[in-house]
Amino acid sequence: MTTILFVPGAWIARAFYEPFLQALMVAGYNVRYAAYPSLNPSDPSTTDCHTDTEGIAVVLRSFVEEDGQDVMLFLHSYAGMPGAAAATGLSKSQRAQEGKVGGVIGLLFLGAFIVPEGSSCAGLQGGNLPPWILLDRPSANLNVADDPINNFAADVDLAQAQSLVANLKPHATLPFTSPQPHPAWADEAFRGHLAFIVTTEDRAVPREAQFGMIAATQKPWIVKELASSHCAPFLNRIEETVEMTRQIVVKFL
Template sequence: MTTVLVVPGAWLTKAFYEPFLQALTEAGYDAQFAEYPSLDPEDPTAFDCHADSKAIAAVLRPLVEEEGKDVLVLMHSYAGMPGAAAATGLAKTQRVQQGKRGGVVGLLFVGAFVVPEGLSCAGLQGGNLPPWILLDQDQSVLTRDKPSANLNLADDPINNFAADVEGTLAQSLTAHSKPHATLSFTSPQPHPAWMDDEFKGRLASVVLTEDRAVPKEAQLGMIAATQQPWIVKELPASHCAPFLNRIDDTVALTREILDKML
């Protein structure tokens, strides 16, 4: 049984992804989830992209090194940065040559950032985060109380992330959103596994063609800039629709991609 480790986008809690995790389980996969210390932290200055990567690796490494599992790392949005770093050195192809069980069979980016080593998410966008990321905000943005420094929230998440999702269902975005440490977006990308030869032929992207947060052109541009071979599938969906009203499609694409990797 292949394990699918789901690594979330910024601002979103595990509860948001629970229906997708359940669908993966019903499809016969071992669904696992990694969380970030940069999500709603007490001290937002303490957690950057590297800290998030270490937290993901703390989930991923035991799956591979202790349990000998074959793992697909599925990354949504911001997860493409720390998730790719966490997989470094754990490629299935490499571990087979070393006579070891288990390994990361592939990296799957869903509307996700693909960022070169040393560059931040903000740096990839000319040094500034997009205006729909509200800086120095905590949950008080909803009550208009005093904002909190070094935290951020997404403005109008339903319109930016789920404009194609029915209203009641889309409300889960706001229900399961928390502030995120801005340092995650302004700190450099640790070495990403997609740069390594061991992952050639094991990189895949589900490009979300109706994405307002990370437009289709940006997704394709990041992929092309790696100069690596990719398995690319397109899904006519907004940024969060793959985990809301397009869950069955996302599971089907995950299976299709895994079949090409295994």
């Protein structure tokens, strides 16, 4: 059975994703979740993209190296940065060459950031974060997302979108401005094992930006398009998102 390790976007607590994670389990996957330290940290000055990468890698390595599982990483939004870095050196093909079982069968990005090594989320956007990221709130080195329903879920019924608002927390700012560690998507071992679900109505990470990041890698990607906002795949488009995920897992295998 394939394990799907889900890594969340910035600001969003696990409870928001639970209906989607449950749907993946019903579809027959072993579903796991990897949090990272920059979500609502007690000291935001100590968490950057590297520490988030290490937090995810500890979880990922436990499934791959200790349990020998086949794992697909599902990366939403900011998770594309530390999640991709956490998979470095853990591809199934690399491990098979070393006589080891298990490994990462592929990376699935959804409305996610693909950032070259040494650059940053802010650097990818000309050095500045978008204005809807409200800096130094509720305190220094933290930030919150302004008008989350409009930016993340404008196409979702207001009552249903409240589950998103209820599960938002402050996020450290340093992960958005610190360098991207080496991402696994840049490695030949993951050639043919990269996929992206483009959220075409996304106001947070616009469609053009998603396709631009994909093209900039100069790698072949499995690309699917979902006519949705940034968070609708986990609210009112769960069935479609699960089906796209299933199709991608099949191609990776």
